[in-house]
Amino acid sequence: DTGVSQDPRHKITKRGQNVTFRCDPISEHNRLYWYRQTLGQGPEFLTYFQNEAQLEKSRLLSDRFSAERPKGSFSTLEIQRTEQGDSAMYLCASSRRPGLATEETQYFGPGTRLLVL
Amino acid sequence: DQQVKQNSPSLSVQEGRISILNCDYTNSMFDYFLWYKKYPAEGPTFLISISSIKDKNEDGRFTVFLNKSAKHLSLHIVPSQPGDSAVYFCAASFSGSARQLTFGSGTQLTVLP
Numbered sequence: 297d298t299g300v301s302q303d304p305r306h307k308i309t310k311r312g313q314n315v316t317f318r319c320d321p322i323s324e325h326n327r328l329y330w331y332r333q334t335l336g337q338g339p340e341f342l343t344y345f346q347n348e349a350q351l352e353k354s355r356l357l358s359d360r361f362s363a364e365r366p367k368g369s370f371s372t373l374e375i376q377r378t379e380q381g382d383s384a385m386y387l388c389a390s391s392r393r394p395g396l397a398t399e400e401t402q403y404f405g406p407g408t409r410l411l412v413l
Numbered sequence: 414d415q416q417v418k419q420n421s422p423s424l425s426v427q428e429g430r431i432s433i434l435n436c437d438y439t440n441s442m443f444d445y446f447l448w449y450k451k452y453p454a455e456g457p458t459f460l461i462s463i464s465s466i467k468d469k470n471e472d473g474r475f476t477v478f479l480n481k482s483a484k485h486l487s488l489h490i491v492p493s494q495p496g497d498s499a500v501y502f503c504a505a506s507f508s509g510s511a512r513q514l515t516f517g518s519g520t521q522l523t524v525l526p
């Protein structure tokens with residue numbers, strides 16, 4: 297049983313550069329989430345996909361951020377013109393849309409730690 | 414405005430004793446609550462959850478209690494083990510299109526041998 301995987305695990309970049317992260321969800325999961333976590337805080341929601349459709353975006357997701365999930369499988373999160381304030385752990389989670397039940401558990405990947413110099 | 418709060422940044426417990434981690438929430442629309450455990454440089458690992466139609470859920474050494482009137486939940490770990498030392502996050506969600514999780518800021522649990 298493979299869990300959620302993320303690549304790369306670490307990324308160091310210079311301010312102004314573009315970076316792209318990849319997330320591979322659990323194979324039968326149709327929902328995929330991106331979160332960001334900064335030091336001393338809990339993860340904060342960024343965006344959500346159901347299959348290939350991006351259905352919700354947080355106000356935290358500025359115009360420099362774009363996420364895709366082509367074919368409803370893996371997802372990418374791109375940050376353009378990175379700023380030092382973008383330094384954080386970027387977490388991906390996936391879940392299966394519940395049927396009649398309302399309960400839904402998200403399973404997280406190991407995260408990508410981004411450092412913008 | 415923090416909708417989910419974990420007011421204790423840290424907790425130390427002796428091995429074998431009970432660990433009680435607390436969480437408060439303000440949004441009455443939340444109907445599903447989860448606890449995650451996180452080690453450094455890893456993603457959160459799901460521990461246990463509870464729906465708002467219940468007031469208790471138990472899984473092995475872990476029990477979550479929900480008090481809806483007080484908007485309070487707690488995680489009990491009995492007996493505590495050194496391997497339980499980690500940051501514990503409380504999270505909440507409500508029915509809707511996204512089911513996005515709102516997290517507390519976490520509690521660092523240290524279990525002393």
